[in-house]
Amino acid sequence: MxxxxxxxxxxxxxxxxxxxxxxxxxxxxVSVVSIEEGEMSxxxxxxxxxxxxxxxxxxxxxxxxxxxxxxxxxxxxxxxxxxxxxxxxxxxxxxxxxxxxxxxxxxxxxxxxxxxxxxxxxxxxxxxxxxxxxxxxxxxxxxxxxxxxxxxxxxxxxxxxxxxxxxxxxxxxxIDYTTDFDRISGTNYVGEGWNSAWGRNQCYQAGFISNYSSKEPNEDFVELIAHYITNTPASWEAKLVLAEADGAEGRQKLNQKMEIIRTYMKEFWDIDIDALRDAIQSRVNNLQQVDLDNITIE
Ligand SMILES: [Zn+2]
The missing domain is CATH 3.40.390.70 (Collagenase (Catalytic Domain))
Known part of the structure; x- marks a missing residue:
């Protein structure tokens, strides 16, 4: 597994x-084990x-x-x-x-x-x-x-x-993404060493959105999507600011990668990643209005 x-x-x-x-x-x-085999609750x-x-x-x-x-x-x-x-x-x-x-x-x-x-x-x-x-x-x-x-x-x-x-x-x-993506961080991927490779905020400066992103390109690709759509534009920008600290090229690399992802999502899946982010953010901001205990079929 x-x-x-x-x-x-x-x-x-x-x-x-x-x-x-x-x-x-x-x-x-509260039993978490079903005792009614075959009968749906x-x-x-x-x-x-x-x-x-x-x-x-x-x-x-x-x-x-x-x-x-x-x-x-x-x-x-x-x-x-x-x-x-x-x-x-x-x-x-x-x-x-x-x-x-x-x-x-x-x-x-x-x-x-x-x-x-x-x-x-x-x-x-x-x-x-x-x-x-x-x-x-x-x-x-x-x-x-x-x-x-x-x-x-x-x-x-x-x-x-x-x-x-x-x-x-x-x-x-x-549907695979372009190998142009892999080249942006090239030899900076650290494989199994991702866990100990970076100090605080260092991954951003190296052009990675998380430590785990630095493992290899596929993880980088999916981490970027997952982090992008779970950040507000302001909190994303705050990460980009950290990424360019001390003259580092992190912002530029993150932007290049996101441009590839934006095009990939639109071209192959017909999804506007910014619209997806907005949909997630507005739903999360509206959670207080949602009855999360409901199990009634309307
Ligand atoms: Zn993964």
Whole structure:
């Protein structure tokens, strides 16, 4: 299984103690294990309606060992947060793409399975596994029991960037991008050393939007898409300012890469990446108005 590991040392330090506290354990009164084999719950019917019928997407929220990584001690996602995550994935992700993409785009290319895991998965070296994917088709989202709607940055970091990252892998695996992209950072890619190659903000100056971007061109490509659409124009510009500090060429490289991505998304997928970003941002800003506990089929 291909594993995608994001280095989030700071976040890991902040959240490791919290994830060990009693408060984060799932409510023992709410069963996460289906005892009604073959009988669909109201939530299952809702998932059928919002995900399976339109997009052929299965959201796995019940505890299924085989769909998770047995190398970690993991906790199931709570029912309550699974409902919220389902509605969040639909509202922030699928509906945003649907607004700006051609008919059938999501049904054809969006990942086919998303598994929700309650806890994070930590490694000894302080890195946290944020999502795993097998050929982009199956995605696992961790830390679902830590869902905090009041913190947009963690919503992006824990869940949505993982989805956008993996979805973008499917796109370039379907239609490859120009090798001009690979040449912009050329010999600056560091492979497996991405985790320790950069000091604070150094990746920006080298022309990478994240440490993980510096692993190799495919990761760079999908990280750029995932970060671009989860930043406001102002927060993106703030990163470009860091990228040009001390006369570094980071801004120029990031702009060159984004120009290739902008053209690629428009030419091959008929998607305006700026319109996609606007759709995601306005939805995230409107979250307080959305009933994320709803499982009623309209
Ligand atoms: Zn990746």
């Amino acid at each position: 291909k594993k995608i590991i994001y280095h989030l040392l700071l976040v890991a330090i902040l959240f490791v103690p919290a994830s060990c506290s009693e408060d984060d354990q799932p409510n023992p009164d 109201e939530f299952d019917k809702y998932l059928e309606h919002i995900f399976v019928e339109p997009y052929n997407l299965r959201l796995v929220y019940k505890w299924v060992d085989i769909e998770s990584d047995m190398g970690y001690q993991l906790v199931p996602a709570s029912y309550k947060n699974s409902v919220k995550m389902a509605n969040l994935i639909k509202y922030v992700c699928l509906d945003a793409y649907a607004e700006v993409s051609p008919d059938d785009f999501l049904k054809k290319y969006f990942p086919k399975m998303i598994t929700l895991i309650g806890s994070g998965a930590y490694r000894n070296n302080g890195t946290m596994l944020l999502g795993t994917a097998e050929s982009g088709l199956k995605i696992a989202l961790y830390k679902v029991n830590d869902l905090n709607l009041g913190n947009i940055n963690t919503l992006y970091a824990y869940y949505f960037r993982t989805i956008f990252h993996e979805f973008s892998h499917i796109l370039h695996q379907t």
